[in-house]
Amino acid sequence: MLLNRKRRRAVIAGVVTVATAALGLGLSTQFASAQTTLRGAADGLNKDIGVAVSYNLLQNNAQYRNLVATEFNSLTAENAMKWDATEPSDGNYTFTQADAIVDFAEDNGQSVHGHTFVWHQQTPSWVQNLSGTALQTAMIEHINTVANRYEGRVASWDVVNEVVSDSNGAMRDSFWLRGLGEGYITTAFQTARAADPNADLYINDYSIEGDNAKSDRIYTIAQGLVNQGLLDGVGFQAHLILGQVPGDMEANLQRFVDLGLKVRITELDVRIQTPADAGELQQQANDYRRVAEICAELADCSGVTVWGVRDGDSWVPGVFPGYGAPLLFNDDLSKKPAYNAVLEALGGGGSGEPTTTPVTTSPPPTGSGCTATLSVQSPWNTGATYSGTVRANQNLTGWTVTWTWPGSERISNAWSLQGNLTGATVTGSNASYNGTVASGQTTTFGFNITKANGSTASVPTVTCTPA
Ligand code: G3I
Numbered sequence: 095m096l097l098n099r100k101r102r103r104a105v106i107a108g109v110v111t112v113a114t115a116a117l118g119l120g121l122s123t124q125f126a127s128a129q130t131t132l133r134g135a136a137d138g139l140n141k142d143i144g145v146a147v148s149y150n151l152l153q154n155n156a157q158y159r160n161l162v163a164t165e166f167n168s169l170t171a172e173n174a175m176k177w178d179a180t181e182p183s184d185g186n187y188t189f190t191q192a193d194a195i196v197d198f199a200e201d202n203g204q205s206v207h208g209h210t211f212v213w214h215q216q217t218p219s220w221v222q223n224l225s226g227t228a229l230q231t232a233m234i235e236h237i238n239t240v241a242n243r244y245e246g247r248v249a250s251w252d253v254v255n256e257v258v259s260d261s262n263g264a265m266r267d268s269f270w271l272r273g274l275g276e277g278y279i280t281t282a283f284q285t286a287r288a289a290d291p292n293a294d295l296y297i298n299d300y301s302i303e304g305d306n307a308k309s310d311r312i313y314t315i316a317q318g319l320v321n322q323g324l325l326d327g328v329g330f331q332a333h334l335i336l337g338q339v340p341g342d343m344e345a346n347l348q349r350f351v352d353l354g355l356k357v358r359i360t361e362l363d364v365r366i367q368t369p370a371d372a373g374e375l376q377q378q379a380n381d382y383r384r385v386a387e388i389c390a391e392l393a394d395c396s397g398v399t400v401w402g403v404r405d406g407d408s409w410v411p412g413v414f415p416g417y418g419a420p421l422l423f424n425d426d427l428s429k430k431p432a433y434n435a436v437l438e439a440l441g442g443g444g445s446g447e448p449t450t451t452p453v454t455t456s457p458p459p460t461g462s463g464c465t466a467t468l469s470v471q472s473p474w475n476t477g478a479t480y481s482g483t484v485r486a487n488q489n490l491t492g493w494t495v496t497w498t499w500p501g502s503e504r505i506s507n508a509w510s511l512q513g514n515l516t517g518a519t520v521t522g523s524n525a526s527y528n529g530t531v532a533s534g535q536t537t538t539f540g541f542n543i544t545k546a547n548g549s550t551a552s553v554p555t556v557t558c559t560p561a
Contacts, residue, residue, distance in 0.1 A: 129442030132433070132440065132442070135437055136397065136398075138440075139440060141390070141396065142167055142397025143436075143440065144166055144397055144398065145168075145400050145403055146170045146172035148172055149173075152194065153194070158427070161403060161427055162198075168199075169195060171209060172401070173216070174192045176210060176213065178216045178217060180192060183220060192244075196247050196248065206244070206249060207248075207249065207250050207358075208251040208293070209251075209298070209360075210253070210298065211236065211253050211254070211286065212233060212253065212279075212282045213256060214256065221236075222269045225272075233270075237285040241290045242289050242290070245289070245290040250326070250327065251293055251295055252297075252360065253282050253295050253297065255298045257270075258299055260301065280318075294396070295324065296326065296328060296358065296360070298329030300333050302331075303340050304341075309346055313349065316350060316355060317353060327357060327396060328350045328358070329360035330359055330360065331362075332359045336381065341507055344391065348392065351395075356395070358396045359397070361399060362401060363401045363408060364381045364382060366378060366418065366420065367416055368419055370418075375432070376477075379430070379431035382435045383432075387439045391510070391527070398436075403423055404425050404427060405430075463488065464488075464531075464560055465485045466483065467483050468480050468497070476547050479541075480541055480542075480551075481540050484538070485535075485558075486533050486534065490530065490561070491560075491561055492561025493523065493560055494513070495520075495556050496519065496521045497519070497555060497556045498518055498519045501549060503543045503545045503552060504544055505520060507541065508522065508539065508540065509541065510525050511525065511541060529561065
């Protein structure tokens with residue numbers, strides 16, 4: 095049965111409501127049952143959990159196929175929709191692989207994020223050798239043909255990919271820029287909009303997860319496209335290095351949301367120097383958790399797509415020798431710690447009980463002020479991830495929590511919490527988006543600590559004060 099994205103979500107919305115309050119959204123909801131797959135958890139949040147898929151593996155590996163169908167509600171073709179795959183020579187289109195992926199998605203009630211129309215890589219030399227009007231005509235004709243073919247079947251497109259360079263936010267010096275000037279971006283979006291008016295149109299790039307010169311340039315381009323009604327979202331590829339989720343990632347995504355755009359994590363992986371040890375795999379889980387939490391917390395984040403299924407399938411070792419193990423599954427398809435972290439960040443896993451008390455059953459608030467607790471989510475030898483919960487006993491417009499570590503524990507990075515966080519005594523306040531909490535409701539924050547090797551991650555008593 096063909097289920098497009100909107101239909102799939104309408105079906106699911108009748109089944110599950112989710113503890114979004116536990117994700118810092120301040121909304122009151124409840125679980126119907128445990129969500130034990132990424133897909134089940136993400137469906138409950140009305141978000142995509144996507145994966146980049148290989149045509150060959152979908153064709154030839156039944157276990158891979160089953161896992162993709164079970165765990166993900168959105169697919170991106172890792173290579174099959176790129177120009178070299180779809181139009182290898184002028185006017186000769188080959189859609190066998192792309193069609194098979196879209197058919198698979200429809201058979202399994204999954205949406206498709208299209209990748210990509212205009213890129214400087216994986217574009218055949220016959221295109222790269224064109225210039226001026228001939229190049230523009232080829233681009234328009236290609237976008238029209240591919241977008242028209244999948245109209246109504248592909249929910250969103252990366253219209254342009256990696257158009258900004260890594261150097262001071264300058265435009266990428268590609269054959270597109272040299273042949274057509276910067277206007278090629280607008281032309282590409284105008285063409286895609288006209289070809290499939292209902293698809294969401296994204297600009298996609300890497301190393302723009304934090305606020306930096308490159309993301310600033312993407313922001314400027316996005317503003318221009320928004321003003322022309324041509325852009326719906328920004329794709330943050332998020333090819334990350336272990337332990338390097340930018341501390342300002344959520345705030346950076348928020349500024350694009352503030353332009354009226356969706357945001358999406360389009361190609362998530364976290365690479366590790368191989369061989370990876372247990373501590374590194376745990377750190378990787380924390381990194382994945384954080385990225386998934388950010389998307390869960392932002393109502394306008396459409397989803398998270400991981401760039402491949404098994405570690406052995408990843409592009410990483412080929413491009414970054416000595417690095418690898420960047421995905422959620424081992425080569426035997428067993429789940430890595432990062433899998434559980436993403437599942438939890440999306441509100442699934444555990445007992446299936448909501449991580450906050452459902453509004454329908456919580457006792458009436460008593461007293462005044464607020465109370466706060468900490469819990470250790472995942473410890474490892476030299477660190478741990480904590481979750482904190484603030485409960486409002488009166489209507490709050492802001493809050494401050496404070497505690498003192500009894501031992502060597504020190505916060506290394508935190509989310510949904512700001513202030514003096516790194517010393518023995520921690521004093522942290524709400525972020526811009528989680529300060530308002532209605533009486534009887536809860537909100538959450540989280541952080542990672544470092545600690546002496548082998549020591550216990552303690553759980554200090556927390557004092558909570560309304561702002
Ligand atoms: O299909 C040919 C095959 O016929 C040939 O025998 C083989 C020999 O090397 O190459 C095959 O093509 C490879 C293709 O993947 C399909 O497997 C290319 O060499 C290889 O370069 C290509 O790599 C892809 C890469 O994009 C190209 O730049 C990766 O799989 C893909 O994961 C990667 O994805 C990109 C995103 O599209 C954009 N963002 C960055 C991301 C990672 O680089």
